[in-house]
Amino acid sequence: MAKRGFNIDPVTLRSMPFWCVGNPLGDPFGGPVLPKIDSLEVAELLAEAAGEGLIEATSFHDDDLVPWDPAKPEDDLDPKSETYAKLRAIKRVLDKAGLKTNVATCGLHGDKLFRKGGLTNPDPKVRALAKKKVQRALRIGALFGAKHFTYWVARDGFEVPVNVDWKNVYKWLADGLNGVYDYIRKMKFKNYIGATIEPKPNEPRGHMFLPTSGHAVGFIYGHLKHPEFYGVNPELLQHESMTLLNAVHTVGYLTSMKKLFFLHFGSQIKGQFDNDFPPLIGPEGLKETVQMFWALRKIGWKGVVEYDCHMLRTDGDPDDPIGCRRAFIRDCTRALAMALLLADRLMDFDPAGMRDAEADLTATAMLCRLDPKSIRSWMTTVPGL
Numbered sequence: 032m033a034k035r036g037f038n039i040d041p042v043t044l045r046s047m048p049f050w051c052v053g054n055p056l057g058d059p060f061g062g063p064v065l066p067k068i069d070s071l072e073v074a075e076l077l078a079e080a081a082g083e084g085l086i087e088a089t090s091f092h093d094d095d096l097v098p099w100d101p102a103k104p105e106d107d108l109d110p111k112s113e114t115y116a117k118l119r120a121i122k123r124v125l126d127k128a129g130l131k132t133n134v135a136t137c138g139l140h141g142d143k144l145f146r147k148g149g150l151t152n153p154d155p156k157v158r159a160l161a162k163k164k165v166q167r168a169l170r171i172g173a174l175f176g177a178k179h180f181t182y183w184v185a186r187d188g189f190e191v192p193v194n195v196d197w198k199n200v201y202k203w204l205a206d207g208l209n210g211v212y213d214y215i216r217k218m219k220f221k222n223y224i225g226a227t228i229e230p231k232p233n234e235p236r237g238h239m240f241l242p243t244s245g246h247a248v249g250f251i252y253g254h255l256k257h258p259e260f261y262g263v264n265p266e267l268l269q270h271e272s273m274t275l276l277n278a279v280h281t282v283g284y285l286t287s288m289k290k291l292f293f294l295h296f297g298s299q300i301k302g303q304f305d306n307d308f309p310p311l312i313g314p315e316g317l318k319e320t321v322q323m324f325w326a327l328r329k330i331g332w333k334g335v336v337e338y339d340c341h342m343l344r345t346d347g348d349p350d351d352p353i354g355c356r357r358a359f360i361r362d363c364t365r366a367l368a369m370a371l372l373l374a375d376r377l378m379d380f381d382p383a384g385m386r387d388a389e390a391d392l393t394a395t396a397m398l399c400r401l402d403p404k405s406i407r408s409w410m411t412t413v414p415g416l
């Protein structure tokens with residue numbers, strides 16, 4: 032039973048979402064590598080990981096748990112519906128394992144109805160449908176005791192700027208997100224401690240309406256009626272690295288604004304499409320990841336780290352779709368442990384009086400546990416210099 036928090040600074044809980052474990056590993060050039068598995072099977076895998084002390088929490092989109100039928104927007108409330116029974120079956124598995132729910136989010140990207148956007152869709156009927164779907168996701172989140180509701184920009188974006196109603200588009204978005212707050216209050220849901228915006232620069236749209244954490248914070252203060260309720264969950268390294276931003280900078284800024292509600296965590300090659308590599312996997316980002324945790328500890332931030340990634344397509348094993356998913360969960364938790372241990376090596380680092388290059392090399396030597404004597408002996412051919 033995963034009863035205790037993780038509590039290794041700065042991480043209070045580790046969350047592994049349904050969509051990461053369930054991901055069948057399709058990409059634009061090839062179909063899924065893994066067979067789809069049922070949400071109850073994903074719940075079982077998560078419960079097993081909790082039993083092994085690897086995770087303490089999970090998260091989901093409404094669609095990760097139960098299918099959505101636009102003709103039945105309130106099926107979750109009907110005790111005779113399959114949705115009602117399935118949600119409760121999943122909840123029993125999570126509860127038994129002691130797994131908490133960090134995020135409930137609404138899938139506004141999968142269904143072709145939302146191909147031109149969800150909350151910012153130019154068609155008022157589709158916007159209304161998106162709001163109904165968000166309300167259903169909020170009710171499902173309440174059933175699971177979710178701590179946050181997350182809005183990630185999904186298909187709210189554009190390819191053709193001259194075909195966007197710029198006068199209204201951010202008003203529609205504000206209307207949708209103010210609606211989240213109002214619905215939580217109206218329904219008297221007590222589980223939500225806040226809601227978050229998850230920015231992303233592009234993908235699936237050419238440009239998204241809230242591309243970076245800076246845009247998200249500005250939007251919260253400029254447009255939302257209850258800015259105190261809203262924060263940001265940046266996805267680091269992925270989303271901000273896609274536009275060549277730096278994770279240490281992002282957490283420094285968001286904590287200074289008191290808007291870092293939790294982290295989405297994985298790895299990324301800078302400037303590329305959303306790689307969603309598991310943490311520390313891939314050719315770059317080790318220093319940035321470690322320095323991000325170092326900065327969070329220096330700042331004194333504590334909170335949830337939620338993996339948001341999927342196993343490498345090359346690691347998907349169609350003959351062992353459960354086994355490779357187990358390995359993926361272990362890889363993520365191993366990488367986080369490694370990143371935290373490496374950040375710990377930097378905690379006594381004091382750059383006072385150092386030049387920039389000197390500070391960076393000294394920190395890197397500490398990170399790699401290279402002792403100054405060995406470095407010197409391989410540096411110069413003149414002994415004792």
Ligand code: XLS
Pocket residue numbers: 092136183229231266295305339
């Ligand atoms: C996609 C996002 C998405 C959100 C949850 O790039 O990371 O997975 O985190 O909807």
Ligand code: MG
Pocket residue numbers: 183229266295339
């Ligand atoms: Mg994410």
